[in-house]
Amino acid sequence: MHCRIACAITLVGGLIGQIQLHAENELKEPVRLRVGETVIDAGAQWGHASPCVEDLDGDGVPELIVGDFSGTFQIYKRASEENALEHEIAGKIQANGQDAAVRIYCCIGGQPRFLDLNGDGIRDFISNSYDPGTCFYFEGQGTQEFAAPVELVDKDGVPVRSTVVQDEEVQSFGSFYAPVDWDADADSDLLIGTFDGHLKLRLNEGTATEYVFADENIDVEADGQLLKVEAHCCPVAADWDGDGLWDILSGSDDGSVTWFRNIGTSTEPKFAVGEELVKPHTDSGTSGYEIAHLNGEEFVPGIRSQIDVVDYNNDGKLDLLLGDFCTAYEFRNNLSSDEQKQIEEVTKRIESSNKKIREAMEVLREEIYRDFPGDKRFTEGADQEWQKRYQQVKDSELFKNYYEKHEPEFVETLRPFLKRTQSSGDKLYNLPVSHGFVWFFARK
Amino acid sequence: MVMLLTFIVSGCSPPASVNEPVVNETESPQEPVPFQTETNTNQVKIILACDRQQVHAGEKLPLFVKFIIRPGWEIQSLSAPPPMIATKIELELPDGFALESEWQEPQATLSASPDGHSVYAGTATFEGVVLIEEGRAAADVEIKADITFQACDEKKCLPPETVSMVLPVRVGE
Secondary structure (H helix, E strand, C coil): CCCCCCHHHHHHHHHCCCCCCCCCCCCCCCCEEEEEEEEEHHHCCCCCCCEEECCCCCCCEEEEHHHHHHHCCEEEEEECCCCCEEEEEEEEEEEECCCCCCCCCCCCCCEEECCCCCCCCCCEEEEEECCCCCCCCCCEECCCCECCEECCCCCCCEECCCCCCCCCHHCCCCEEEEEECCCCCCCEEEEECCCCCEEEECEEECCCCCCCCCCCEEEECCCCCCCCCCCEEEEECCCCCCCCCEEEEEEEECCCCEECCCCCCCCCCEEECCEEEEEECCCCEECCCECCCCCCCCCCCEEEEEEEEEECCCCCCCEEEEEEEEEEEEEECCCHHHHHHHHHHHHHHHHHHHHHHHHHHHHHHHHHHHHHCHHHHHCHHHHHHHHHHHHHHCCCCCHEEEEEEHHHHHHHHHHHHEEEEECCCHHHCCCCECCCCCCCCCCE | CCCCCCCCCCCCCCCCCCCCCECCCCCCCCCEEEEEEEEECCCCCEEEEEEEEEEEECCCCEEEEEEECCCEEECCCCCCCCCCCCEEEEEEECCCCCECCCEEEECCCCCCCCCCEEEEECEEEEEEEEEEEECCEEEEEEECCCCCEEEEEECCCCCCCCEEEEEEEEEEE
């Protein structure tokens, strides 16, 4: 299993960067990768598609591997070597005779990253997890099989994670891991993207054949400040501008992708202020949920971007693969103009109602946090006051109207127009369908 | 942690003996027997309670599960679809006891998460009625409940938890 093309650059950056790269960072309009005529969609697994590229079978044509909310890793083979857009389903990655998996029940997709961590010439992979948020190592066995996952630990036996000394077990939940040779010593160090959007480095103090991870993290900075994306920092190291130094690109909770140019040296990386390659998601004015497409509108990349950077179309330029998440109403085809008008009206009303309720809830939270700052929030007094205030909001006309009148009306109005729904309940939340697409942004 | 508490479940008429310890007369006259038990997790306090300690064959016994959820946190509704971890209340009842109908849920509210799914926050009390069959022999018995829930705030979720609670009840002559 050898990675034929630019995924190698992704992993070890300037060391083996052999492809002539172009400095421009403009991307073509994204298209979704497909299986036949159907777009790849991890929606049935609650989306959070997390793409990665690796030549698993060593045939010189890289496979697309897509992690998702299920914590497993779906393999897609290209339909033909020349066509980067069409794929065939090729099962799931196997580890110890079963579907390789990490534990996820919130917020992210399993993000595979391939490397040869133990230098045995066989490709391994690592993946993040939501819980416990540590890095799982699947050692390659050489036959597209991988060993059962083990948690990577530091030289003291403590799991490698974003918060070294944890006060609470949840502190490292939802971290992201990506290999990089930070100090150009030919072994794999780890970038650790945190749930709150920061980036840390865990150095490998061992060698290319015997990894030994340091017992502390180093904060990564950009432009003299802590490197930060909105949240869910999903990093990749790749030489985006082709200057011989690997850069950092990161996905984000808001769907954006940011490029942090390496302006240091091969042994002392240093990063410029981030440049936005993909804007935060906005579709139908939503935050990625309850998207309502009418009049033939098309999807755009959603939220929670998890990315890989490879030359996916073999044109000598690094491209961007972006996995996402969103929920959207799936309307019947051939809606009449009157029906479309009804939908537009009701979705506007839903948006307005939800906004008012959210604002009321936000005020409630802000006030309780203000009145009970810091650790006072964890006192009996804060608990009692919260129960009282929350009940007042629940008893308000705004809430009663919403739950007793508006929500049932919204559901009743929308349901006849829908081709399918996410679940069978009678709440608005049950109606929109989840998606997890894989977007291909070709480099211009 | 099981302990004797003042009866505080809302929506339930407190028993006449609310200010007096309930005494187990058969085992140890000095030992109070709770008709309410409580357990605490990081973000949620759970109370399992019934409105009296002693019942008789043929009677109905109202049962309550009350979640007291800390500021900024929420739990999923009983009907939350996957991948949400729905709150679940599973009873293990003594012979001759049966839950008469589905749990009555309180009004759910919108999650602080932008997807707006249904959750409980603040206080949420679930009510059920246990029917004791005619002819049920007198005895000291236990109502056991395994309660599964997941606490989330607007950004993240904690691991799902299942807590086991036991409520002693006496079936009188």
